[in-house]
Amino acid sequence: MSEKILVFDSTLRDGAQAEGISFSVEDKIRVVETLDKMGIDYIEAGNPGSNPKDIEFFNRIKGIRLNHAKLVAFGSTRRGGIAVEDDANLKAILETETPGVAIFGKSWTFHITDIIKTTLAENLKMIEETMAYLKAQGKDVTFDAEHFFDGYKNDPAYAIEALLAAQEGGADCLALCDTNGGTLPYEIQEIVTDVRQKLRIPLGIHCHNDSGLAVANSLMAVHAGARQVQGTFLGYGERCGNANLATIIPNLQLKMGFHCLADAELQKLTSSAIRIAEISNYALTGREPFVGKSAFAHKGGMHIDAVMKNPASFEHVSPEAVGNERRILMSEVSGRSTIIQLINEVDPSLTKKSDETTRVMDRIKELEYQGYQFEGAESSVKLLIRKELGMHKPFFTLEDFKTIGEQTHTKEALSSSAVVKINVDGQSEINAAEGDGPVNALDKALRKALEVFYPKISEVRLTDFKVRVIDSKSATASKVRVLIESSDGVDIWTNVGVSTDIIEASLIALIDSIEYKLLSDEEREQQKH
Numbered sequence: 001m002s003e004k005i006l007v008f009d010s011t012l013r014d015g016a017q018a019e020g021i022s023f024s025v026e027d028k029i030r031v032v033e034t035l036d037k038m039g040i041d042y043i044e045a046g047n048p049g050s051n052p053k054d055i056e057f058f059n060r061i062k063g064i065r066l067n068h069a070k071l072v073a074f075g076s077t078r079r080g081g082i083a084v085e086d087d088a089n090l091k092a093i094l095e096t097e098t099p100g101v102a103i104f105g106k107s108w109t110f111h112i113t114d115i116i117k118t119t120l121a122e123n124l125k126m127i128e129e130t131m132a133y134l135k136a137q138g139k140d141v142t143f144d145a146e147h148f149f150d151g152y153k154n155d156p157a158y159a160i161e162a163l164l165a166a167q168e169g170g171a172d173c174l175a176l177c178d179t180n181g182g183t184l185p186y187e188i189q190e191i192v193t194d195v196r197q198k199l200r201i202p203l204g205i206h207c208h209n210d211s212g213l214a215v216a217n218s219l220m221a222v223h224a225g226a227r228q229v230q231g232t233f234l235g236y237g238e239r240c241g242n243a244n245l246a247t248i249i250p251n252l253q254l255k256m257g258f259h260c261l262a263d264a265e266l267q268k269l270t271s272s273a274i275r276i277a278e279i280s281n282y283a284l285t286g287r288e289p290f291v292g293k294s295a296f297a298h299k300g301g302m303h304i305d306a307v308m309k310n311p312a313s314f315e316h317v318s319p320e321a322v323g324n325e326r327r328i329l330m331s332e333v334s335g336r337s338t339i340i341q342l343i344n345e346v347d348p349s350l351t352k353k354s355d356e357t358t359r360v361m362d363r364i365k366e367l368e369y370q371g372y373q374f375e376g377a378e379s380s381v382k383l384l385i386r387k388e389l390g391m392h393k394p395f396f397t398l399e400d401f402k403t404i405g406e407q408t409h410t411k412e413a414l415s416s417s418a419v420v421k422i423n424v425d426g427q428s429e430i431n432a433a434e435g436d437g438p439v440n441a442l443d444k445a446l447r448k449a450l451e452v453f454y455p456k457i458s459e460v461r462l463t464d465f466k467v468r469v470i471d472s473k474s475a476t477a478s479k480v481r482v483l484i485e486s487s488d489g490v491d492i493w494t495n496v497g498v499s500t501d502i503i504e505a506s507l508i509a510l511i512d513s514i515e516y517k518l519l520s521d522e523e524r525e526q527q528k529h
């Protein structure tokens with residue numbers, strides 16, 4: 001049995017410090033549920049002493065039972081010169097009734113004398129007494145030694161004394177923090193190795209990414225003996241962010257031989273990343289290691305050929321292990337061997353030489369000539385293949401649509417409205433909606449109409465919308481290519497539409513996107529039975 005590393009997620013506390021992130025109480029509850037389902041051990045959810053919104057959250061979460069994770073409230077050691085019982089911040093922490101607490105304290109002398117302005121001896125007492133007080137209340141206590149690595153470099157003896165005070169007070173884990181994110185991996189290894197020899201309780205690691213090294217530093221710390229790893233899911237955090245747990249966890253588990261999550265939980269890594277990004281209202285770039293859309297995307301004939309023969313040729317781990325999937329990017333260079341992979345998903349009996357394959361290839365070439373580009377839009381190709389093979393049953397037909405742009409003299413954004421009429425199995429449905437611009441209005445109206453027949457459409461959101469004018473050498477009007485990225489909180493997919501009219505191009509992509517969602521849901525259902 002491989003050794004367990006405790007995973008400590010601070011997306012809701014340190015992650016909430018990131019520029020552009022603001023969690024509502026509802027968002028926080030959804031993040032907690034997502035992390036709990038994935039098997040994360042500790043969820044640090046906020047600082048009740050400093051933030052009224054966090055107090056409301058901790059009250060709400062009391063009624064929700066978690067399956068695995070321990071909820072953690074965060075705060076500082078008692079203030080200087082007062083008794084622990086009189087500290088308002090510690091009182092607020094105890095009122096949350098969380099099983100875990102994380103308490104930060106100072107270990108860098110300069111911060112003690114110049115920032116919080118107390119004596120070095122009083123600081124040690126603050127640490128020890130706070131630990132003892134919380135342990136007496138039955139808490140699982142992590143001591144976050146703030147600026148530990150800088151403190152150690154400046155005055156190693158005192159930095160160690162701060163840890164010894166926490167150990168003396170009864171802390172369960174000592175998390176060494178690279179708060180300013182400036183430490184290098186080999187320094188982390190040396191310092192953690194030394195600290196480990198001087199302390200008897202488990203060590204944790206908390207890294208920031210200011211040098212682009214937070215993941216590397218966390219792995220080095222575990223390599224040197226740390227057994228709790230702190231970070232935020234997807235690396236959200238102040239300045240350049242925190243250590244990215246979605247990168248650390250698979251490295252620890254798939255490469256370093258440690259145990260963080262059950263295999264089935266690790267397979268939720270990608271869908272959890274999509275979900276947390278969505279709740280955080282942060283767009284994924286696609287290049288996130290392990291969980292990004294491009295993490296296992298192959299382009300170029302030779303690479304694709306090699307991956308098909310043996311995935312290990314261009315993949316460091318198997319995408320299935322982290323719940324991601326291999327993608328074969330479509331482009332003019334990728335040729336028949338790419339297309340046949342996608343065709344075989346629909347009909348395994350067809351080969352590169354089949355007439356049907358030629359027909360699909362001809363159709364793709366024709367569309368590429370018209371201005372389509374399928375790279376990154378395999379979901380459109382999958383639908384195209386089904387149509388060419390006569391295996392596509394449309395889920396609906398669009399009978400009519402109209403958009404109306406309205407210009408107002410107020411400062412509000414230009415609003416538009418759209419009316420659509422669809423037909424499903426002979427039954428018509430008309431719907432209208434307003435939106436920011438005609439495409440948004442169309443999208444809303446179309447989905448409202450379809451929800452009557454397919455309630456799961458309400459899960460779908462447009463996550464990206466790109467328009468490119470295609471350089472046209474002909475005398476006719478130039479064309480636009482619209483790429484729409486959609487997500488249902490589990491999957492992300494992209495569709496493409498081309499037309500001389502931007503609304504029509506958008507509509508082609510929108511319809512494809514919805515058809516793809518319905519088709520995927522249907523396939524998922526079939527696999528279950």
Ligand SMILES: [Zn+2]
Binds near residue numbers: 014179206208
């Ligand atoms: Zn931090």
